[in-house]
Amino acid sequence: MSFTQHLVQKYQHEWQQTQQHPFVQELGRGTLDRNKFRFYMIQDYLYLIDYAKLFALGAIKAPDLTTMSEFSASLSNILHEEMGIHRSYAARFGITKEELEQAEPSPITLAYSHYMLHVAQNGGLAELTAALLPCMWSYWEIGRMLKEFPGAVDHPDYGEWVRGYSSDEFGQHAQWCISLMDQLAVGKSESELARLETIFLNTTRYETLFWEMSYQQQMWL
Numbered sequence: 363m364s365f366t367q368h369l370v371q372k373y374q375h376e377w378q379q380t381q382q383h384p385f386v387q388e389l390g391r392g393t394l395d396r397n398k399f400r401f402y403m404i405q406d407y408l409y410l411i412d413y414a415k416l417f418a419l420g421a422i423k424a425p426d427l428t429t430m431s432e433f434s435a436s437l438s439n440i441l442h443e444e445m446g447i448h449r450s451y452a453a454r455f456g457i458t459k460e461e462l463e464q465a466e467p468s469p470i471t472l473a474y475s476h477y478m479l480h481v482a483q484n485g486g487l488a489e490l491t492a493a494l495l496p497c498m499w500s501y502w503e504i505g506r507m508l509k510e511f512p513g514a515v516d517h518p519d520y521g522e523w524v525r526g527y528s529s530d531e532f533g534q535h536a537q538w539c540i541s542l543m544d545q546l547a548v549g550k551s552e553s554e555l556a557r558l559e560t561i562f563l564n565t566t567r568y569e570t571l572f573w574e575m576s577y578q579q580q581m582w583l
């Protein structure tokens with residue numbers, strides 16, 4: 363069994379929680395409150411600014427030009443395609459680019475993005491990849507799951523989101539990330555693998571917390 367298969371099997375409960383969260387399910391059924399989605403879009407845009415930096419750090423830490431190019435391609439995809447979807451939603455929801463970038467991050471957005479950046483800056487490439495893997499992989503899983511919901515891809519509000527995360531292009535970046543994790547795990551000691559597992563578990567849990575934070579529109583108390 364590959365390392366990544368082992369991860370989703372071992373943390374099946376936490377992995378499923380990302381897909382079964384009411385925010386995700388209601389998005390797929392088209393019943394999600396537009397204010398919750400608006401809140402999510404703004405927070406996710408802020409999150410993506412830091413998340414993109416992880417890929418820049420990945421290019422710096424890459425051991426060869428092929429890996430460096432992949433990180434650079436994923437970085438470009440986030441800045442132009444993924445954040446492009448957010449900008450298009452912002453326009454539809456009457457939010458300007460300046461408002462988007464100057465919005466205040468919620469406690470969970472701060473905690474999640476700072477945790478990822480901490481791991482990426484202080485660890486090696488394997489730790490960095492373990493931190494970003496749940497973000498890429500769980501969104502791809504969710505995109506493919508929601509694509510099967512009746513009418514989800516054509517929904518006037520949420521269809522663009524579902525099409526983006528179930529697209530072949532996004533899938534290729536996610537698959538590359540999965541195979542990179544498997545390659546980097548080869549030859550690692552028990553204790554190194556345990557550390558990667560913990561990072562994967564932490565960011566998987568942060569994914570569910572991010573859905574919950576958006577569902578509840580949680581800011582500071």
Ligand SMILES: Cc1ncc(CN)c(N)n1
Nearest residue numbers: 406409410497498501572
């Ligand atoms: C919180 C979160 N996690 C992951 C993704 C997918 N890149 C995202 N847009 N936002």
